[in-house]
Every structure is written in C-alpha cells, then in structure tokens.
Amino acid sequence: MSVDMRTTVAGVEFKNPVIAASGTFGFGREYNNFYDVGKLGGISSKGLTLKPRLGNPPVRIAETPSGMLNSVGLQNPGVEAFIETELPFMKSLGTVVIANVAGATESDYVSIVDILSKTDVDMIELNISCPNVKNGGMAFGVSPDSVESITRAVRKACKKPLIVKLTPNVSCIADNARAAERGGADAISLINTVAGMAVDYKTRKPVLAVGGGGLSGACVKPIALRMVHECFKTVGTPIMGLGGIMTGEDAAEFMLCGASAVQVGTANILDPFASLRIVNELTNLAESDNIAKITSIIGGLIVE
Amino acid sequence: MKAEKCDLTLKSIEKFGNVYRVVCESKKKLPHMAAGQFAHIKVPNRELRRPICIYDNTDTTVSFIIASVGAGTEAFTAQKPGAEFDALLPLGNGFPILPDVTNVALLGGGTGCAPLLKIAKDNPSLNCTALLGFPNAAAREVYKDDFDKVCDRVCYCTDDGSFGYHGYPTELLTEIAPDVLYVCGAPGMMKTAQKFCADRGTVGFASTEQRMGCGVGACLVCSVRINRDGKEKLLRACADGPVFALEELVL
Ligand SMILES: Cc1cc2nc3c(=O)[nH]c(=O)nc-3n(C[C@H](O)[C@H](O)[C@H](O)COP(=O)(O)OP(=O)(O)OC[C@H]3O[C@@H](n4cnc5c(N)ncnc54)[C@H](O)[C@@H]3O)c2cc1C
Ligand SMILES: Cc1cc2nc3c(=O)[nH]c(=O)nc-3n(C[C@H](O)[C@H](O)[C@H](O)COP(=O)(O)O)c2cc1C
Ligand code: FES
Numbered sequence: 001m002s003v004d005m006r007t008t009v010a011g012v013e014f015k016n017p018v019i020a021a022s023g024t025f026g027f028g029r030e031y032n033n034f035y036d037v038g039k040l041g042g043i044s045s046k047g048l049t050l051k052p053r054l055g056n057p058p059v060r061i062a063e064t065p066s067g068m069l070n071s072v073g074l075q076n077p078g079v080e081a082f083i084e085t086e087l088p089f090m091k092s093l094g095t096v097v098i099a100n101v102a103g104a105t106e107s108d109y110v111s112i113v114d115i116l117s118k119t120d121v122d123m124i125e126l127n128i129s130c131p132n133v134k135n136g137g138m139a140f141g142v143s144p145d146s147v148e149s150i151t152r153a154v155r156k157a158c159k160k161p162l163i164v165k166l167t168p169n170v171s172c173i174a175d176n177a178r179a180a181e182r183g184g185a186d187a188i189s190l191i192n193t194v195a196g197m198a199v200d201y202k203t204r205k206p207v208l209a210v211g212g213g214g215l216s217g218a219c220v221k222p223i224a225l226r227m228v229h230e231c232f233k234t235v236g237t238p239i240m241g242l243g244g245i246m247t248g249e250d251a252a253e254f255m256l257c258g259a260s261a262v263q264v265g266t267a268n269i270l271d272p273f274a275s276l277r278i279v280n281e282l283t284n285l286a287e288s289d290n291i292a293k294i295t296s297i298i299g300g301l302i303v304e
Numbered sequence: 305m306k307a308e309k310c311d312l313t314l315k316s317i318e319k320f321g322n323v324y325r326v327v328c329e330s331k332k333k334l335p336h337m338a339a340g341q342f343a344h345i346k347v348p349n350r351e352l353r354r355p356i357c358i359y360d361n362t363d364t365t366v367s368f369i370i371a372s373v374g375a376g377t378e379a380f381t382a383q384k385p386g387a388e389f390d391a392l393l394p395l396g397n398g399f400p401i402l403p404d405v406t407n408v409a410l411l412g413g414g415t416g417c418a419p420l421l422k423i424a425k426d427n428p429s430l431n432c433t434a435l436l437g438f439p440n441a442a443a444r445e446v447y448k449d450d451f452d453k454v455c456d457r458v459c460y461c462t463d464d465g466s467f468g469y470h471g472y473p474t475e476l477l478t479e480i481a482p483d484v485l486y487v488c489g490a491p492g493m494m495k496t497a498q499k500f501c502a503d504r505g506t507v508g509f510a511s512t513e514q515r516m517g518c519g520v521g522a523c524l525v526c527s528v529r530i531n532r533d534g535k536e537k538l539l540r541a542c543a544d545g546p547v548f549a550l551e552e553l554v555l
Contacts (some may be wrong), residue, residue: 002450023523023524024518024522025521025522026522026523029521030518030520030521030522031520031522033306033307033520034307034309034520046524054537054538055382055524055527055538057529058514058515058525058526058527058528059370059514059515060515060524060525060526061352061515061516061517061523061525061526063350063351063352063376064351066351067351068351068352068517070517070523071523072523072524075524075527075538116380217351218351257434268518268522269352269517269518269522269523270351270353271309271350272309272392272518272520273309296497301451
C-alpha cells in the first residue's frame with residue numbers, strides 16, 4: 001500500500017511533510033549536488049535581510065553533547081540578490097519555497113516582506129527568533145506583545161501565507177503562539193535555536209568568537225516536542241515542528257504532538273542526505289503501520 | 305568533480321608521536337581528487353564531521369596525515385584497521401596549477417605539509433622544491449620519504465636543528481626564488497609567505513583552516529576573512545576555499 005504523504009499548511013500543499021530548515025540548507029544548491037532536493041516537501045531559505053550581511057566573526061561553530069552551537073549571525077546576500085540569483089533556481093526545483101526573513105527594525109521586516117510578496121516565493125517565514133544578532137532578531141520574539149505587534153505590522157504588507165517562527169527562549173511558549181495567531185499568522189514554526197554557550201577551559205575563553213550562540217541538534221528535541229505540544233493545545237494555527245529531528249521516527253513524534261509538517265536543520269549539517277533519508281524513513285514507518293494518509297497522525301498523541 | 309559520500313574502511317594506521325598516517329580503502333572506485341581538496345570525515349561518537357586534507361590517493365584508497373589535537377581526532381585515530389566510516393570527498397577547491405610555470409616551492413609546517421604532496425605527485429613536469437618545517441626530527445617521520453620521491457629538492461627544517469636546516473623554512477624562500485609558492489601552515493608562516501610574495505611579486509596560494517559544519521557550503525559557519533575586489537569579505541573555507549590566493553588572506 002502506498003502512503004499519501006501530502007500535507008497542507010496554511011493552504012499550501014507539500015508533497016511530503018519534510019522541509020529543510022532555514023540556515024542549514026543554503027538555497028538548496030549544495031545539497032542538490034548530492035540528490036534531487038525537489039523530493040523534499042519544501043525548503044526554507046537562509047534568513048534574508050534587506051541589505052547583505054557579513055555575519056559574525058569566526059569561530060562560529062562549536063560541537064556540544066548531542067548537538068552544536070552556531071553564531072553565524074544571519075550572513076546572507078540580501079533580499080535583492082536572493083530574488084535575482086537564488087529564487088529562480090529554488091523555484092525550478094519543484095518543491096515549496098519558503099523565504100525566511102529577518103530585520104533589525106519593524107520597518108525592515110515590513111519592507112522585506114513587501115518586496116517578497118511581489119515575487120513567486122510560496123510562503124514567508126518570519127524569523128523573530130535568531131539569538132545571534134545584536135539588534136532585532138530574537139528581541140522581537142520574546143515578549144508576546146512584541147510578537148503580536150510585529151506579526152500584525154507584517155501581516156498588512158504580506159500577500160503570501162505567513163509563518164511566524166518562534167524562539168524557545170521565552171517563559172511561556174503558548175502565550176507567544178497565541179500572540180502570533182492574534183497578529184494574523186497563518187502558521188507558526190518552532191523551535192529556533194536555544195541560547196547557549198561553550199567554554200574552552202584551556203584558553204579560558206568562550207569557544208564562539210561572539211561569546212554565545214544558538215544550540216541545535218538532537219539535544220533540543222525534548223524541548224521542541226514539548227513546546228510543539230503546548231502550542232497545539234493552545235492555538236488553531238497550523239504548526240511546523242522542528243528541533244533535533246534526526247530520523248523519520250523523530251518527525252512522526254513531532255506530528256503526533258501536533259505538527260502538520262516538520263523541518264530538518266542540524267541533521268543536514270551532519271549528513272548531506274539527512275532530509276531525504278528522513279522522508280524515506282517516515283514513508284516506510286507509515287507504510288509498515290498501515291497508515292493511509294500521513295496527516296492522520298497529526299495531533300494523535302495519547303495523553304492519559 | 306562532484307563530491308560523494310564514500311564508505312571507507314581503515315586499512316592501516318601508523319602512529320608517529322601524536323600524528324597518524326592513515327590509509328583508507330573503498331570497495332568502489334573513488335572520485336577524482338585534486339591537490340588541496342579535503343575530506344569531511346565521520347568520527348565515532350561525535351556529532352560533527354572533521355575536515356582533513358587529502359594527502360595521497362589511488363583509485364580505491366585515500367590517505368591522510370592526522371594530528372590528534374582534541375576529542376574528535378583522538379576518537380578517529382583510536383580506531384583499528386577494519387573500522388568502517390564514511391567521508392564526503394573530495395570537497396573544496398584545490399591548488400591551481402598555472403600553465404608555463406615550472407619553478408615552484410611547496411612551503412609547509414607540520415600537518416600543513418600534507419596537502420602539498422599531491423601538487424608535486426600529480427604534476428611531474430613541475431620543478432618542485434619542498435620547504436618543510438617541523439619542531440624536531442621525529443615530527444617529520446610521518447611523511448617517510450614521500451616528498452623526496454616526487455620533488456626535485458626537499459629541505460627539511462627543524463626548530464631545534466635536530467634534522468636538516470636549523471631554522472624556519474621561510475628563511476630559505478629567497479634562495480629558492482620560486483615563481484609560484486604554495487603554502488599551508490601556522491599563521492606566522494602564512495604571514496611571512498604573504499610578505500615574501502608581496503615584496504617580490506610572486507604568485508602564492510594558501511590553504512586555510514576554519515572550523516566547519518556541513519563542509520559543503522550550506523551552513524556558513526566556516527567563514528574566513530578575504531580581501532577581494534578592494535573589499536573585505538567573509539567567504540566559506542569549505543566551498544570558496546580552502547585554497548585562496550595568498551594575497552587575499554586577511555592574516
Ligand atoms: C580544510 C581543512 C583541512 C584540514 N586538514 C587537516 C589534516 O590534513 N590533518 C590534520 O591533522 N588536521 C587537519 N585539519 C584540522 C582538523 O580538522 C582539526 O584539527 C580537527 O577538526 C580538530 O578536531 P578535534 O575534535 O580533534 O579538536 P577540537 O577539540 O575540536 O579542537 C582542538 C583544537 O583544534 C582546533 N580546531 C578545531 N577544529 C578545527 C578546524 N576545523 N580547523 C582548524 N582547527 C581546528 C581548535 O581550535 C582547538 O585548538 C584541517 C582543517 C581544515 C579546515
Ligand atoms: C548554522 C545554523 C544557521 C541557522 N540560521 C537560521 C536562519 O537564518 N534563520 C532561522 O530562522 N533559523 C536559523 N537556524 C535555526 C534552524 O532553522 C532551526 O530552527 C534550529 O536549528 C533547530 O532545528 P534543528 O535542531 O533541526 O537544527 C539556524 C541553525 C543553524 C544550525
Ligand atoms: S562548513 Fe558549512 S558552509 Fe562551510
């Protein structure tokens with residue numbers, strides 16, 4: 001029996017629920033040299049800003065137990081270069097194209113979303129959760145009030161389905177999910193990275209040049225699962241779940257907790273074939289459990 | 305030269321102090337590899353892969369010179385022959401070989417000598433002089449007589465004078481007066497080499513190092529500072545490098 005792997009988020013249909021997460025997949029070019037990335041449900045672009053950004057000085061990566069820290073700091077070519085050189089390529093892949101956007105001010109966010117609304121990106125993901133930039137980024141994503149107001153401001157300019165990406169570095173994730181929903185988000189994605197740091201005892205310095213960074217990988221999965229579940233219980237907005245997904249079974253766990261689709265980040269960095277492998281594993285898992293439609297497991301967590 | 309994920313088996317591993325000479329075997333024919341390219345190797349019980357230069361290769365083998373400097377390289381070099389792992393290879397841009405130039409110097413320090421061997425080996429028409437620096441005589445043994453076999457001249461240099469020239473290999477650059485210089489070593493060596501090339505108008509290429517994530521150009525964690533087109537840029541060591549024009553490096 002073949003499983004129907006399609007899923008829909010905010011009116012956009014995905015051929016399967018596995019999306020490559022922002023910042024770990026570039027614009028799809030590099031991994032397309034290893035396999036046809038059009039086989040994925042979607043790709044979320046590297047975080048885009050109005051003007052090109054160099055990002056933070058190196059060192060920008062540290063290995064941690066079952067995970068990693070990064071402090072890239074939104075290095076990207078800027079939205080215009082994205083539209084000119086990367087978007088046509090991404091659109092040629094035959095998969096859903098999500099533009100992940102970031103800014104230092106509210107008006108940055110509004111301008112960039114306005115610009116992208118005039119292109120053929122399929123969805124826009126609002127990154128108000130990057131822990132690696134001094135201005136903006138996570139600052140907009142921490143208090144529910146600011147989540148609501150930036151979502152509302154962007155919503156007015158946004159002609160595309162709008163995903164708001166939430167940070168886990170908050171006191172009550174459900175409050176922030178509700179705020180995004182009130183502001184007009186069509187979907188939410190969570191989690192972005194967890195603020196953290198690594199220390200080199202020998203040099204007595206932080207490993208990352210800027211001090212702290214964002215933690216990702218298998219170690220954050222329990223945090224992410226719980227947050228996805230809390231949001232699913234609280235809001236009606238569809239959810240893209242991510243954080244530490246390494247296998248098809250991990251993806252299925254997120255769907256049980258309420259995710260309509262999942263994103264895969266760090267796993268790509270560890271293994272270039274990870275996202276494709278996860279699609280295949282999830283398909284096989286559903287097949288062996290006689291699941292006809294993958295969407296039937298969404299929110300199926302049994303809590304006694 | 306598309307990179308592939310290759311299944312490798314450890315064929316032999318020889319220890320020279322904290323540096324290991326590792327030969328790996330593949331059941332399938334391995335892709336073509338150029339001097340200066342690297343492999344991104346899966347290490348037991350570690351999350352991230354580790355980038356290691358391709359030292360030498362045949363159709364079905366690839367060898368590495370690996371210094372055990374931390375948890376990852378320690379775990380890798382603790383493996384025994386027969387151990388299986390995978391590696392992405394070949395990655396990055398290797399050393400450009402310029403047409404019509406024959407007088408070439410290979411300047412390396414310690415494990416930094418590793419990426420240079422294939423320049424001489426793959427280009428027999430070049431007239432290569434290797435200037436190889438080590439702390440002491442024991443530290444050069446991991447290379448056996450590999451450089452002597454493929455270079456026209458090899459100058460081993462030791463900091464303590466226990467073998468060859470007593471001093472830094474950069475001190476011999478003026479005497480050799482190469483047309484092209486290929487370098488891989490500690491920042492001090494790179495700086496001296498950069499100045500030498502700038503002063504004399506010599507073309508130089510350097511292999512850089514940066515901590516890496518994906519190794520293929522997607523995650524942007526491996527940026528190195530590069531001066532290009534009159535501007536300082538952050539380029540990816542893995543995909544834009546690891547070899548850059550020496551004059552472009554911000555050291
Ligand atoms: C393109 C490239 C080619 C390389 N080729 C070789 C080679 O042929 N032989 C060899 O022995 N080493 C090589 N290296 C360096 C090697 O990758 C690092 O020594 C290794 O990743 C350290 O891992 P670890 O877990 O043992 O050390 P860690 O515990 O991670 O760190 C130990 C020390 O190594 C340094 N370090 C960590 N990662 C890197 C890195 N990616 N590059 C440079 N320094 C690092 C740290 O700053 C620290 O001082 C290469 C690096 C690059 C980028
Ligand atoms: C190197 C790196 C760069 C990232 N860059 C971005 C980014 O530009 N925008 C964004 O919204 N998230 C970014 N993220 C966060 C991931 O998209 C993801 O939310 C997080 O890593 C958790 O998922 P994972 O454990 O599967 O990696 C980045 C993560 C990593 C590791
Ligand atoms: S290591 Fe990922 S871009 Fe270079």
